[in-house]
Amino acid sequence: MKYNHILFDLDGTLTNPREGITKAVQYALEKHGVYVSDLSELECFIGPPLQATFTEKYHFNENKAWEAVLSYREYFKDTGIYQNEVYDGIRVLLETLVMHGRQLYVATSKPTVFAVTILEYFGLSSYFTMVCGSELDGTRSAKTDIIQHVLDTCRIDKSDAVMIGDRKHDLIGAQNCGVHSIAAGYGFGSEEELTACEPTYYFKTVEEMQGAFTGLTV
Known part of the structure; x- marks a missing residue:
C-alpha cells in the first residue's frame, strides 16, 4: 500500500449519503x-450512475430514466445534498495521508x-488535489472513465495509484484502468459483491484502513 496517489469514491466511502x-x-x-x-x-442507487439504476431496477427507457435523473436533482440540489454525514474516522485518515505526502483525489459518478x-x-x-465526477449532461458517468480522467489529467503512473470504493463499479473501474483497488466494506456494497471483484485489499472499517496505511507511514 505504498501508493503516492490515492483515489476515493465519495458516496459510501467518504460520506454516508443514505x-x-x-x-x-x-x-x-x-x-x-x-x-x-x-x-x-x-x-x-447509492454509488452507481443514476440513469443506469433507474433503467435496471425500474425498467425505465432511456428518455424516462434521464427525466427521472432530472427530477432527482430537483430534490437533491437544495435538500438532499445536505442530508449526508462524514463517516467516523475519515477526517483522521485524510489528515494522516496528507501529512505523509500522499496526493488525494475524489473519483465519483x-x-x-x-x-x-x-x-x-x-x-x-x-x-484533495482534484475532484472528478460526471458532467451534468450525463457524460463521463462510468467509473472507468472517471478514474482514467484523473490519471490522465494529473499524469499519474497507474502503478503508483489505488482506488478506494464501496461498490463493484469502483473496483471494476480500477481494474479496467490498471490500478490497484481497496474495497471499503463499511459502505453500501455487500461483502459478497466486493470480494467477487477480487480487490487488492478489503477493509471492513475505516479504522482497519487507517491502521494499514499508518503501519506503512510511521
Whole structure:
C-alpha cells in the first residue's frame, strides 16, 4: 500500500449519503408514478450512475430514466445534498495521508459540481488535489472513465495509484484502468459483491484502513 496517489469514491466511502439520495430517488419515482415507502429499497442507487439504476431496477427507457435523473436533482440540489454525514474516522485518515505526502483525489459518478459542494460543506475539500465526477449532461458517468480522467489529467503512473470504493463499479473501474483497488466494506456494497471483484485489499472499517496505511507511514 505504498501508493503516492490515492483515489476515493465519495458516496459510501467518504460520506454516508443514505438519507439524501434515497429521498431524492423516492421524490423522482413519485413524479413518474412509482411509489416506494421503504427507503432501504432505494439504497441500490447509492454509488452507481443514476440513469443506469433507474433503467435496471425500474425498467425505465432511456428518455424516462434521464427525466427521472432530472427530477432527482430537483430534490437533491437544495435538500438532499445536505442530508449526508462524514463517516467516523475519515477526517483522521485524510489528515494522516496528507501529512505523509500522499496526493488525494475524489473519483465519483456524482456530478462534479455536487461533489465539490459536498466536500466544501463538510470541510473536506482542502485534502484533495482534484475532484472528478460526471458532467451534468450525463457524460463521463462510468467509473472507468472517471478514474482514467484523473490519471490522465494529473499524469499519474497507474502503478503508483489505488482506488478506494464501496461498490463493484469502483473496483471494476480500477481494474479496467490498471490500478490497484481497496474495497471499503463499511459502505453500501455487500461483502459478497466486493470480494467477487477480487480487490487488492478489503477493509471492513475505516479504522482497519487507517491502521494499514499508518503501519506503512510511521
